[in-house]
Amino acid sequence: MKDDHIALLRALHDGHAAALWRYALRLTGDQQLAEDIVQEALLRAWRHPEVLEQGSSASKAWLYAVARNYAIDERRSARARWEVDSESLPERSRADHTDSTLDAWLVADALSTLKPEHRLVIVRAYYRGESIAELADALEVPQGTVKSRLHYGLRALRLALQENGVTGRS
Structure with missing residues (x-):
């Protein structure tokens, strides 16, 4: 049974991960966050084996909904509100000896x-x-x-x- 579960998840990944990443990238504009969203969606699919058994189109719709909701949650999070992007790294502090x-x-x-x-x-x-x-x-x-x-x-x-x-x- 576990081998079937792994095979279904692998098929879901192979069939939808690239397109899901592009969708997440359009939602966020951030490549790293898009990768995180795909990983989280697949992890949630792993935790909900009933999704894997629904068939390809139902699983795809479920993955996209998870990705959308996760992207929205990230935008609303305190981290997103307080985190500041910068083109350059801050100045390195000098060691106090x-x-x-x-x-x-x-x-x-x-x-x-x-x-x-x-x-x-x-x-x-x-x-x-x-x-x-x-x-x-x-x-x-x-x-x-x-x-x-x-x-x-x-x-x-x-x-x-x-x-x-x-x-x-x-």
Whole structure:
């Protein structure tokens, strides 16, 4: 039964979609809206299988009525009343880097309060992207020591940020 339904809808689309699009285009003057109207009319036909079984001419009349009503509804919608067409795109806003600059200052201030060995591993791991193994080789310490310094350094950094009034973000 579902395969019959799909076959009837496909036949309805193949037989009427192009003409229905031209009709919708004449109603609206907007190619994209005309495509939306055709899609909506066919979707409604899919939801009402009794329309598909009425025969080609009855289905065609039903599709055109749906298209007309949908076009009228779109014209009456608040979106149509308040939407403004423009030939050019609005000017792009420039990014405001104030927040990121302030965050960088807060983090730099908090980093300056850390022990040098903690600050060094945090900066090299998080800002330079060095791995634990790379840090261990460069600093000539075991990897466990690097991990420990990162752990305690991040803990101290979090406390320093909290003392400066910075709270955790979700």
